[in-house]
Amino acid sequence: MIPHADQKAQYEPLIPELLERFRDVLESGRFILGPNVQAFEAEVAAYLGVPRTVGVGNGTDAISLVLDALGIGAGDEVICPAFTFYATAEPVARAGATPVFADIDPVTLNLDPEDVAARITQRTKAILAVHLFGRPAPVAELGSLGPTLVEDAAQAFGSKGIATTGVASTFSFYPSKNLFALGDGGLVAVTDEELGEKIWMLHFHGSRDKQRFDYVGVNSRLDELQAAALRLFLPRLDGWNEGRRRAAARYEELGLGALCELPRDEPGHVYHMYCVRTPECDRVRESLQEAGIGHAVHYATPLHLQPALSYLGYSEGDLPETERAARENLCLPLWAGISEEQQSRVVSVLRAALSARAA
Numbered sequence: 001m002i003p004h005a006d007q008k009a010q011y012e013p014l015i016p017e018l019l020e021r022f023r024d025v026l027e028s029g030r031f032i033l034g035p036n037v038q039a040f041e042a043e044v045a046a047y048l049g050v051p052r053t054v055g056v057g058n059g060t061d062a063i064s065l066v067l068d069a070l071g072i073g074a075g076d077e078v079i080c081p082a083f084t085f086y087a088t089a090e091p092v093a094r095a096g097a098t099p100v101f102a103d104i105d106p107v108t109l110n111l112d113p114e115d116v117a118a119r120i121t122q123r124t125k126a127i128l129a130v131h132l133f134g135r136p137a138p139v140a141e142l143g144s145l146g147p148t149l150v151e152d153a154a155q156a157f158g159s160k161g162i163a164t165t166g167v168a169s170t171f172s173f174y175p176s177k178n179l180f181a182l183g184d185g186g187l188v189a190v191t192d193e194e195l196g197e198k199i200w201m202l203h204f205h206g207s208r209d210k211q212r213f214d215y216v217g218v219n220s221r222l223d224e225l226q227a228a229a230l231r232l233f234l235p236r237l238d239g240w241n242e243g244r245r246r247a248a249a250r251y252e253e254l255g256l257g258a259l260c261e262l263p264r265d266e267p268g269h270v271y272h273m274y275c276v277r278t279p280e281c282d283r284v285r286e287s288l289q290e291a292g293i294g295h296a297v298h299y300a301t302p303l304h305l306q307p308a309l310s311y312l313g314y315s316e317g318d319l320p321e322t323e324r325a326a327r328e329n330l331c332l333p334l335w336a337g338i339s340e341e342q343q344s345r346v347v348s349v350l351r352a353a354l355s356a357r358a359a
Contacts (some may be wrong), residue, residue, distance in 0.1 A: 003080070007175055011233070018232060051190065055185070057219075076098070077099075101319060111142060112321070115142040170187070185230065186220075254343060284354070
């Protein structure tokens with residue numbers, strides 16, 4: 001059995017130190033907004049090169065808090081991709097604003113700036129760019145289009161150059177992410193201190209001190225225990241991401257490119273997922289399943305065709321590259337530490353499946 005991902009292989013050697021850090025938190029009695037959260041926020045700000053970060057409950061809350069802080073609501077439009085997880089557009093709809101879906105570049109699977117530009121109206125208040133599967137989105141081009149740029153970097157922690165172009169960037173520490181918590185967690189990074197202060201207050205009931213309440217906020221705080229773990233993982237992140245990049249390069253060395261379309265490498269790509277494309281996706285999946293090899297298809301029903309968003313009026317055919325990617329994408333096993341033997345097995349199964357089809 002080869003899993004789709006194996007986060008445990010990364011944290012298992014760290015369990016003794018994790019237990020020690022958890023013991024320190026337990027002995028302190030500080031579980032909410034404690035010293036680990038404060039230290040982690042400062043350490044991440046330094047790592048990302050931004051003036052401030054705010055630890056929050058999860059990645060979805062991170063997007064919601066940014067939209068709230070920017071005053072985005074009823075009557076406003078936010079342009080975003082439809083080839084992404086539902087949590088990108090969900091906060092837009094919950095804010096009362098309208099998600100406007102733009103098509104993707106067929107090579108990078110990130111937003112196509114030309115299609116984004118064609119969808120900007122007087123009601124467009126923000127562009128929400130996703131760094132999909134760990135590949136940096138074209139933020140310089142998107143940021144030059146006019147509306148406020150927000151980066152959904154949930155899948156791209158550690159990708160160099162992100163988080164410094166948009167006014168805010170959002171992150172998830174869901175256990176499958178490159179920088180992962182041992183439960184839920186999220187973060188907002190800002191390039192403006194004033195916006196960061198407002199987000200901090202919004203994530204704490206709209207208050208600085210629980211006495212005076214300046215905004216109608218929410219309760220969405222990063223847990224002290226999770227921050228303690230994240231502080232242990234952060235210094236190891238670059239090494240883990242380099243391991244992912246080596247594994248991605250190895251798939252190409254093993255000849256996988258002769259069997260399917262590989263993700264294009266580029267500076268900053270941290271391979272949250274290793275997503276190939278093939279018109280024979282269903283057949284390959286069947287062979288992988290029979291061989292006990294973990295895999296995943298992401299966003300098979302893209303957001304513009306999801307039932308909950310049908311009120312927006314999109315139809316099949318409206319976003320052709322998005323819909324083609326939804327049919328053809330297949331995410332293969334990849335994590336920091338996957339072995340050459342495991343990857344060779346994956347390639348062998350794909351080769352056999354596609355050779356059988358050709359015969």
